[in-house]
Amino acid sequence: MRDDSGGITIIDTGYVRPALCAAYLVRSEGRAALIDCGTATCAPRVLAAIDAAGVDRASIDWVMVTHVHLDHAGGAGPLMRALPSARLVVHPRGAPHMIDPTRLIAGAKAVYGEADFARDHAGMLPVPESRVVIADDGHVVDLAGRALVCVDTPGHARHHYSVWDAATRSWFAGDTFGISYRELDTERGAFVIPTSSPVQFDPGAMKDSVCRILAEAPARVYLTHYGEVTDCQQLGSDLIAQVDEMAALARALARDPDRHGHLVEALTRLYVKRAQRHGVTDAASRVPRLLAMDIELNAQGLGDWLRRDAC
Template sequence: MSLPLVIDYEHGISAIDAQFHRPKRAAIHLIVEKGVAALVDTGTSFSIPGVIASLEHKNIAIEDVAYVILTHIHLDHAGGASECMRLFPNAKLVVHPRGASHMANPARLVAGAMGVYGEAEFKRVYGEIYPIDAARIIEAPDESRIDLNGRSLLFLDTPGHARHHNCIFDERSQSFFTGDTFGVSYREFDVDGLEFVFPTTSPVQFDPAAAHASIDRIMRYQPRHAYLTHYSQIGNLACHAQSLHELLDAHVDIAQRAKNDEDRQAVISKALREILLQRLTQQGCRLPLDAIDELLRSDIRLNAQGLIHWLDQPTERFKQL
């Protein structure tokens, strides 16, 4: 296995490319504290050989991986968890209480994904997913902590993208590992050190009121950086928090205006593309349009699907706005 892209940051934090669909789309974060390691998110089962190669390159033994931490159980974040637990003999899996049972018995999780992708495509993208021994699973409720060789990691329940989502505050680096709660930010969009961040409203548990509250909760800790699964370290967090709030409201407005359209997927997707292109232009993005479209295509499709699912929930949902 060749070594995947690895970006090393301060405080023993590294981003290992999950090699999910394309380079620099999904990151697996490695935290090392005095020789003991934790992984935050896992990519898919196909990502794990790259993790092993990266650990070997850093002279970290598989026996020294103490924790495999999931921000949430969507399979681009958690699909490699069972393979990790098979290969890391001393590791414990740390997951939101709402996700723990799905890791111990992933049948429903797998069936749901196969219903979307079909069995052949599911196996091509995600590989095999196996049950994890419940005795090796640690549930991390709101404001719980784990100790990584003297380094405190604080778990915050941060719904909005998913109801089974934690963000993890690392006191050593004064930074958060945010999964999808603090949006998506591809490094290709960076302009003169300023990142471009946009929300992920993908299926099936988008909740705009909760998303706004989770962003505000993260910012109350005045973090230095956020480490996003898509894709890794960003700064300028006060600026991005404001932009995320604005874009969340814009996403909701787009969805509500398209509520009765016959082809809501197309209408919402077109409007999402327009607003993201407008924001990128304002920021000074220099990429050609076809490159921008290629980077955004999958997220726009998934965000539109998530907004449609949200629209179709009972009307009580709208009273939260």
């Protein structure tokens, strides 16, 4: 857990490894909101961090999930049971899956497998419909007078919004503004890659969403994976260029009988090359190790996109 300026606390949810998955506690005038929350198995750790921050659980008015992938929203059900005043703010496309997570659970098991699901995601619970607030594009969450604006940002998923906090000129971008692990920072700043994980990746929509984020000239963007990044205009340009490169790689392999395996290899080469240019030490070994799960999921998402595009 780390406190930033503007009443924002970064919580490491503990998903998979340290500094991989963040939740954000935002405080204003004695009230609080939690933005993204990790998986169900992360809920005890998130609650402990809230307590350690000196925040009364009853003062948390909002749990805001940028989208309903389980590393962002899987813990919502258990957390809502422990946060008596909170309402859940969710994209209209995601709300049914928070009220009844049956299909979410089945989809996650298909992606991760039964064993990994049991280890990292078990314990999901439904959220009562009476406590769910639908966040259409432009929906404003009032946190004791501090406006948190939910902006529709598809591309990673159709059920994704990002949160604009004008008080700090910051975005809470979920997965729309990519993945950036602190282990790959250099003197040039953060190293970022897009996340095209299954099953709704849309390269055009993702580029449009990145542009929408950049249009506010943000001072910083808070990523779920992981933490705060600055130099937002440069990172946004890098993301847009990489989305185009990733789509081109996928199209070139569209008819390859081992498309997935070759996509994993091609993405690995792309990210290693970019990391080397960014000054990442020993990028050829560190990037495949640190980004292994992300590369696998990105390849799956690109494959899903190709299948939809061919229809």
